[in-house]
Every structure is written in structure tokens, then in C-alpha cells.
Amino acid sequence: MKNFKSKVVIILLFIAVGVLDILKNGNGFLQLFLAALSSIVVFYIPLLEFKLKKIPYIVLLFTNIAVFAVTYASYRVLLINMLFLSYLIWYKITPRLLHYKSFLPITFLISFISVYTASFLNFSVPLFLFVFYPIYVSGFITHLHNMVKTKKVWGFVIFNALLSGFALVVIIYKILEKSILGNILFLNFEKLGTVTAVYLPFIALLFAWFAVSVNLLLYLPVQKFVKSKASFELTAYTKPVYNFIMFLSVVSLSTFICELSIRQNLLSTLHDILEPNLLFNILLLASIYLFLISLIGKGISNIIIALLTIFLAIANYIKFTYFEEPFYPWDIYLIKNLIGISKNYLNIPILISVLISLAVIIFMVIRFRKAVGRYLKPRISLIFIPFAAILFLLNVNVLTHSSLSTQIGIQKSWYIGRSEILANGMLAQNYFYLDDLDKYLHPKPKDYSQDKILAVDKKYEMPESQAVSTGTSKTVEKPNVVVIMSESYWDLTKLSGIKFSKDIAENVHKYQKGELAPPAIGGGTANTEFEALTGMSMYFMSPGIITYNAYLRTETPSIATVFKNNGYSTTAIHPNSGWFYNRDKVYPYFGFDKFIDVTGFNMTTETKGPHISDDALVNKILNVLDSSEEPSFIFAVSMENHDPFNDKYSDGEFDVSIESDQLDESQKEIVKGYAQGIYDADQSLGKLIDALGKSDKPTLLYFFGDHAPRLGTLDDYYKIYDKLAVENKSETEQKLGELKYYTTPLVTWSNYTETRSFSKIISPSHISYEVLKDAGVKYPNYFNILTQLEAEYPVMHLKGTDLVNPDDELIQDYQLIQYDLLFGKKYLKDIKATN
Structure with a gap:
């Protein structure tokens, strides 16, 4: 595609999306169509290879900033202006950052975090610059090298296009009735609120993933491979994509399993998992998981998340099945009692299954101990800590402000039990448990003192005239009491x-x-x-x-x-x-x-x-009564x-x-x-x-x-x-x-x-x-x-x-x-x- 005709097509698309944006009537699906066309322009715009000198660049940059300032003041950000302004910024910073190994996944994180953060602001922030940047970087990397069109490449691209497309369709279907689709160009936010804040980061993430996948799929048939030392290496995409898919899978699957353990119904859990309350729980776990990865690496982090998930799922399943209530943090005192309870419900098939599973795990660990050692080797990635911190603080902000949390159906309640954890989700509700732990530990009442207690005792002293009771007044000896x-x-x-x-x-x-x-x-x-x-x-x-x-x-x-x-x-x-x-x-x-x-x-x-x-x-009671010389x-x-x-x-x-x-x-x-x-x-x-x-x-x-x-x-x-x-x-x-x-x-x-x-x-x-x-x-x-x-x-x-x-x-x-x-x-x- 590196020819004059290709550049003309890109420029025409560039103009077309700008015109459609000016003429559009605000329809959400038209916004989606414009976002798709914009993604093509952004992916292929590095092919234009403008050689801007310092003075023309500064003129173009400030001209676009001026246009942006005028239109923003009138509550209307133009897509063509944002496209050009974004390109001018991306054009300068991308070559300087490309040598960092984590640069591509970080662009997706920046997109995700910026959308989530902006959703809580009291004013509209055009986020096109951040949301579409991962698409631009992916296009830049692709056009920088020559791509070998092997079956492996085709399979990789098709897999990503199908998976990301499916995920995007599912979440768009989920938000159709929530009037969020109109924000998908990320130019002018409409109907801000916690529901928007929860859904839009995922939409931005999935849209960028889908856009990159589809544009790569469109790029392959027309790519002419030229033998060169700079030939494209598939690992430039496969590793970050694998990490991205694994990250989403871990937080989503863990949340799903925990929610399944309290709902105990697969269809109900599938229906609820993309509701705003549970999507927020995924966000909450994502911040914790990102922190762990930053400090100790993926291997140990995955083990921790897996053990936490298994523990919470089993504990909640048992509590809901037999006590109609969730697992509480203070239930840790009951762990030894679960062994006694389980004896009544265990059977031979369950015991055999558990023993076989343990044996298989032990064998695999011993057999592949070197690989396990490499997998569990701590790897610190401090660059992700700021993102984890921002994400966690934003989540806590929602949980601590009822005006935000109630919008997504999450609310702290004085009474905690089945309905509360079902409404809030397991992780959010456990946050409330831990946040209020001092209340469960029974703090001292304000008026508690020895004098107050003595006064209360005196208040309920029975008058001597009423102190004669029925027991000893009618019998010489003290009665046995059973x-x-x-x-x-x-x-x-x-x-x-x-x-x-x-x-x-x-x-x-x-x-x-x-x-x-x-x-x-x-x-x-x-x-x-x-x-x-x-x-x-x-x-x-x-x-x-x-x-x-x-x-x-x-x-x-x-x-x-x-x-x-x-x-x-x-x-x-x-x-x-x-x-x-x-x-x-x-x-x-x-x-x-x-x-x-x-x-x-x-x-x-x-x-x-x-x-x-x-x-x-009863026989034992009678024996104790018969054998006691004292009243019993x-x-x-x-x-x-x-x-x-x-x-x-x-x-x-x-x-x-x-x-x-x-x-x-x-x-x-x-x-x-x-x-x-x-x-x-x-x-x-x-x-x-x-x-x-x-x-x-x-x-x-x-x-x-x-x-x-x-x-x-x-x-x-x-x-x-x-x-x-x-x-x-x-x-x-x-x-x-x-x-x-x-x-x-x-x-x-x-x-x-x-x-x-x-x-x-x-x-x-x-x-x-x-x-x-x-x-x-x-x-x-x-x-x-x-x-x-x-x-x-x-x-x-x-x-x-x-x-x-x-x-x-x-x-x-x-x-x-x-x-x-x-x-x-x-x-x-x-x-x-x-x-």
C-alpha cells in the first residue's frame, strides 16, 4: 500500500469522516460507523510519511489547537480537527517511545485509565487522543516493518479479529438501552455518570483491540513482502496480545467464578456478569491484579488470584448452601468447623476426585519443576504501578461515595447478607466488610464507664418485696434444672x-x-x-x-x-x-x-x-441427675x-x-x-x-x-x-x-x-x-x-x-x-x- 493511490484513499477517508461528523445527527450507530472509519484512517495515517519542518509543524499544531479551543468553547469538538491534532502529537512522540518493550500494552492501559478517569470529571474531556492512540501505534509498528504472510500470521490476525469482535458485540448489545453508544467517538461525552464510567473503558479497550485486528486483516492481502533485515516479527504483537487476553481472562473468570458461587445458577451469572455492578467488580479486581503483577510478576500473581478465587468460591458456596448467608472475613474462625460439617456431606466419589486432583498437581509440579520455577520467578514491573494505583483509587472513590456507587446498584447497607452481596458483587461487598471491620469488632460505646454500668445495674435491681420467686419458696430443696x-x-x-x-x-x-x-x-x-x-x-x-x-x-x-x-x-x-x-x-x-x-x-x-x-x-441426662449429690x-x-x-x-x-x-x-x-x-x-x-x-x-x-x-x-x-x-x-x-x-x-x-x-x-x-x-x-x-x-x-x-x-x-x-x-x-x- 505504500504508493500514491493508497495515500489518496487515506486522505479521502480523512475528509469523509470529518464531513460525516459535521453532518451527523447524533445517532449512536452513526457514531460507531464514524469510529470504525476513523480507526482505518488512524491505522494507515503513518503511511503518509509527512516530512514536516519545524516551522510548518508548529503552525499546523497551533492552528489545530486554536480550532479545538473555539469549537470546545461552543461544546462541539470536530472529528477532523481531533484527527489532525492527534496525528501531529502522535507524529512527534511515537518514534521516541517505540524502543520501550512495554510501550504497546501501555498505550492500551493509557486508553483504559484515561477514559475511566475522565468519566468522573464534572466537565467533558475529548479522549480521542488517548483512545485511538493504541491503533496508531499498532499501525506505526506494522508499517515500519515488512510482514511475512505465513499461515501463523493469518491465523493470529483472524483469531484476534473474531475474538475482539465477539467481545465488542456482546458489550455493545449490553449497553444499547443505556444510551452510552453515543460516546464511542470519545469527542463529547454525553450523560456522564458511574454507569458510563464503568462501561466506556471496556468499550475503548475492546474497540481498539478490534480496530487493530481488523485493520491488520485488511492490510495482509495487499502487503508486498520485501526481503529485508527489518522484516516483521510476529512476537511484536503476539506477546502483548497474549498478556492482554490473559489479563482480561484472569480478572473476568475469577469474578465470574466468585459470583457463580453465590448465585449458584450458571444462566443467572452469565446474564449478570456484564451488569454495571459486576463489571465494576471486574475493575476492582483488575486494579489489585495489576498491583500484584507490578510487584511480583504474573506467575505468583496468578497463583494468588487463583487461590483467593477458590477459597472465596468454596467458602461462599458452603455458607449459602447451608446457612443462607455469604462468607464474612470473621468466618476465618470457623475454618476448623468446616471440616466437621463436611464429613456429613462428603462421599467416596468426591474424596477420590480430590485425591486424584491433588496427585496430578503434585506430579505436574515435580515433573515440570524447572518450568514451574521459571513461571513463578518474581519479575518487577514498576512502570505499571501508577496505572494500578490510579485504577484502585478511582474504584475506592466509587465505593466511598454513595452518590456514585448507587448509580450502578452498589450500596453499603447496615444489614449484610444474601441480598447485599448479590447486589454489590463479592469483591465490592468484601471491601465494605473490611472497611467496616472496626464495627464488627464492637468499638466501645461513648458512654461506657464503670459508673454508668453500676447505675444501669442499680436501675434494674428488683425491689425486695418482689424478689421472692416461685422456686425455693415452695420447696425446701433446690430443684434440678434441665x-x-x-x-x-x-x-x-x-x-x-x-x-x-x-x-x-x-x-x-x-x-x-x-x-x-x-x-x-x-x-x-x-x-x-x-x-x-x-x-x-x-x-x-x-x-x-x-x-x-x-x-x-x-x-x-x-x-x-x-x-x-x-x-x-x-x-x-x-x-x-x-x-x-x-x-x-x-x-x-x-x-x-x-x-x-x-x-x-x-x-x-x-x-x-x-x-x-x-x-x-435422655439416658445420659438421667444418669447425671442420679449420680449427682448436689442439685444439678x-x-x-x-x-x-x-x-x-x-x-x-x-x-x-x-x-x-x-x-x-x-x-x-x-x-x-x-x-x-x-x-x-x-x-x-x-x-x-x-x-x-x-x-x-x-x-x-x-x-x-x-x-x-x-x-x-x-x-x-x-x-x-x-x-x-x-x-x-x-x-x-x-x-x-x-x-x-x-x-x-x-x-x-x-x-x-x-x-x-x-x-x-x-x-x-x-x-x-x-x-x-x-x-x-x-x-x-x-x-x-x-x-x-x-x-x-x-x-x-x-x-x-x-x-x-x-x-x-x-x-x-x-x-x-x-x-x-x-x-x-x-x-x-x-x-x-x-x-x-x-x-
């Missing part, structure tokens, strides 16, 4: 459309005195346990926190402490591994003298299904009814069958397994009540479910509940809304006195006060606050924040009490019990 928290116990008979061969909740229905609204669903047993034992509330905790793992590291008062101070022997029983949820450490902090975990049972003779049976648990406080957490419920029992272990035309076969299997567990728990409760009823020892018994069950996947569970659940009057009257999924039965019973019935659904925290009051023991004043809280706020729940007034002095006192006992100096712990 509290059973039944794993996943929920009243399955509340579902319509299911027939049971037996009354699976006969005893619960007979002795039930109320309902609870536990802080968790489908899991998080320890948090319900925490509320019931301490009288404190998860309402003041950050979502996702397991208090046993995250906070309890020192002696913390509980009702076990109170009973111990009243001369009781205190025993905790849970037939699971003692380390799970740190119970082996937490229970001594709570004042338990003894903890019987799974090692205190016989796994051969005392199991039903994979776990220790509820019947064996026993807190027992059952294990038999832990999920999964399908394929849990052998045929000979079933006492219950079900019928339903509302459930499919898979759901029937799950419900049948769950119903058997409910039946066993209920029968064991009946057995315990019968035994205690025959005893001369006064005893109080409390039984409740720790949380509602996971009946299949969480989606299936909600579908079953919505479809089959009968409306609960109390749930409706208390306006619990979503908390209807959380309620579990509460049974209270005694062999020597009447126990109270609860007219309202309550939080588990209220059980602690009820137990202490019924037992007639002396307890600290702060427990009395629960009486007023039950009257004003019977349910305090993170998913029912509208049920609580945080400005109420009662709530603020409750929060101060909880802060002192958990995070403060524990002034209340040393105050003598007076009630």
Missing part, C-alpha cells in the same frame, strides 16, 4: 398437605408453652445457645458472627455461672465433637463444671442414623436430628411414614427422614418427662428447637414452607414477616410447680431469665432487664430490625450490659447477686 436444645426441632405438623402415620409431636403439643424466634435458620446452633445461656442477644452482633468462635475467649457470665454460684453442679452435654464451635473452651468460660461430648457415648450402641440418638441423650443444672444439645435428612436412616430404623401429593419424591425422602428425627426427639422428651415425674427430686425442664430445618436446598425449603405452611396467628399479630421461617416450639414442664405459658413469640434470650426465676436462685440484677424487654420487644432479631427502636433507653441499657460482659471490663461480673 434445659434441652433440640437439633433442628421445628413443628413439621404445621405444614398442610402431609399425612403422618403417627403423631410425631405428641408430647411437644401436650406440654408446649410458647414459641421462640431463634437468631438462625438451618444452622448456627451456637448462636441460639448463646442467647439462651447468657440472656444476651445476637441483635447487637454483626451478621454472620458465631459468638463462640469470634468473641468468647475469657470467662463470661451465663446462667451456668449463676447456678454454680448457687451451689449447683453444672453439666453441658452435646454428643458431637467437643471442639466444634469451640464448645470445649467456651463451656468452662460459661461456668460449666463438666462437658460430656461425643466421647462420652458409645458410637456402636447409642446411635440412630449417623449420630448419637436422642434416646441415648444440665444444658443438653441433641444431635440425632442434624441434617442432611435424606438417606439418613436405614429401612429398619423408620417408625414414621408420610404421604403427600404436594411433594416430589426427593422432597418426600427429605421430609420422611426429618419426620423420623422429630418423632424420636418427641418420644425421648416423653420418656424424660415420665422418668422425672416419678422422681421425688423437684425438677424444672425446658425444651426448644435451636432453629428451623434445612429441608433440601434453601430454595426448596422456602417453596415448601410458602406452599404448605398454615398461617400462625402469633406471627401475624407480632408482624414478624420473614421471621415466620424461624419460629420453633418451646416446652416448659415441672414435677412440682406450674410453669408459665408465653402469649407472644419470644427470643431465646428470655429463656435464661425464666429459668433463673423459676429455680428461685439468686442472680445478678442485669437479668431483670429481660422482663421489660419481653414486654416491649419480645423478639429482637437482625432480620426484624423494624421491631426494635435503637434509640430507646431500654435498648441502649441492654447494649451496654452486653458490651460490658462480652467486650468491656466485666464490671457486672464482679457485682454480687442480690435477686
